[in-house]
Structures are given as C-alpha cells and as structure tokens.
Amino acid sequence: VPFPQFLLWLPQWVEDHIGLGVVQLPEPEDRLAFVIELARLNLVHGTGGPFGAAVFERDSGALLAPGVNLVVPLNSSIAHAEVVALTIAQQRVGHYDLGAPGLPAYELATSTEPCAMCLGAIPWSGVRSVACAAREEDARRIGFDEGAKPDDWVRALGERGIAVQRDVCRERAIAVLEQYHALSGPVYNARQGEGKRR
Numbered sequence: 001v002p003f004p005q006f007l008l009w010l011p012q013w014v015e016d017h018i019g020l021g022v023v024q025l026p027e028p029e030d031r032l033a034f035v036i037e038l039a040r041l042n043l044v045h046g047t048g049g050p051f052g053a054a055v056f057e058r059d060s061g062a063l064l065a066p067g068v069n070l071v072v073p074l075n076s077s078i079a080h081a082e083v084v085a086l087t088i089a090q091q092r093v094g095h096y097d098l099g100a101p102g103l104p105a106y107e108l109a110t111s112t113e114p115c116a117m118c119l120g121a122i123p124w125s126g127v128r129s130v131a132c133a134a135r136e137e138d139a140r141r142i143g144f145d146e147g148a149k150p151d152d153w154v155r156a157l158g159e160r161g162i163a164v165q166r167d168v169c170r171e172r173a174i175a176v177l178e179q180y181h182a183l184s185g186p187v188y189n190a191r192q193g194e195g196k197r198r
C-alpha cells in the first residue's frame with residue numbers, strides 16, 4: 001500500500017479575493033493589512049486558524065505568494081500560514097532557496113509573530129526580512145501555544161542578516177484573533193491540555 005501524498009493547496013476564496021491583477025504593496029502597513037485580511041477571511045470561510053502570511057518582493061512590494069493557516073483542513077500540524085506562504089513562494093520561483101542568486105530579496109509578512117516551528121523555517125527559506133503584526137503573547141492569550149522560542153529570536157535572525165519588524169498593525173491583528181476566540185474556533189495545538197481548550 002503506497003503512503004499518501006501530501007498536496008498543499010490554497011482555498012478557492014484566496015484566489016477570488018486576490019484576483020488576477022498584480023498586487024503591489026510597497027508600504028509595510030499595507031502588507032500587514034493584507035495578511036491580516038487573509039487571516040480574517042480564513043476564519044470567516046472556516047478554512048483554518050486565524051493566521052495569514054505572504055511573501056513579497058522586499059523592495060517593490062510585489063506579492064509572490066499568499067498563505068493561510070490550513071492545519072485543520074489539511075490534517076497537517078505544519079500547515080501554518082508562514083510555512084504555506086514560503087512553500088508556495090518556493091514552488092512559484094522554482095527554487096527551495098528564496099535567497100538564491102538572481103532572485104530579488106523577499107520578505108515574509110505574517111499576521112502573528114512566528115511560532116517556534118515557523119521561526120525555524122525562516123532562515124532555511126531564504127527570505128531577507130520578516131514583518132509581523134500581533135505578538136506571540138496575543139496568540140497565547142486565546143489559547144495557541146507558540147512553542148519554546150529563544151527570547152532573543154529577533155536578534156538571532158538579525159545576526160543571520162534577516163531584519164525583523166514588529167507590531168505593524170498589531171491592534172488590527174489582535175482584533176482578528178479575538179474574533180476567532182469569540183466564535184470558539186478550534187485551538188488545534190496538540191500540546192494544549194483539555195483545561196485550556198475552549
């Protein structure tokens with residue numbers, strides 16, 4: 001019996017939302033507003049957790065790849081918004097390294113700061129910068145476990161030449177997290193005890 005294949009796909013609504021035109025968002029606030037809206041629409045459509053991310057060309061702001069959290073629909077604990085966006089970005093450029101010679105510099109924008117897993121994925125991905133809206137404690141407040149991260153993760157990425165910008169549109173991102181919480185969306189983290197589930 002062959003093992004199942006793993007297919008990563010985005011819900012149809014993502015394509016419908018973005019349309020066929022070029023999305024170009026040079027300002028950090030606009031990039032974060034874009035991924036926060038993906039997070040909000042993901043909860044509205046019931047296609048996963050309240051998290052959105054995207055890979056942009058860092059300097060021009062051209063959208064390379066959107067991503068949303070797909071843990072529940074894909075039955076995959078790794079399908080966080082950041083991993084989804086990075087994977088689609090790499091498939092789109094046809095290279096596992098977004099920092100490969102000949103490619104423009106890329107930025108990962110994410111509606112909530114990366115968890116321990118996504119933090120680990122960032123240096124491997126080849127992006128040159130990361131921009132975040134909500135902080136990890138904002139996700140923890142509604143029950144999501146961000147995993148064990150070094151306190152100085154921003155500096156650690158900086159030492160690898162990956163700049164991190166925090167708190168861009170943070171309040172707007174928190175509002176989406178709280179909306180998910182109010183709707184009693186599933187908190188799917190396996191490490192959470194029953195007592196922490198809502």
Ligand SMILES: [Zn+2]
Binds near residue numbers: 117
């Ligand atoms: Zn993550």
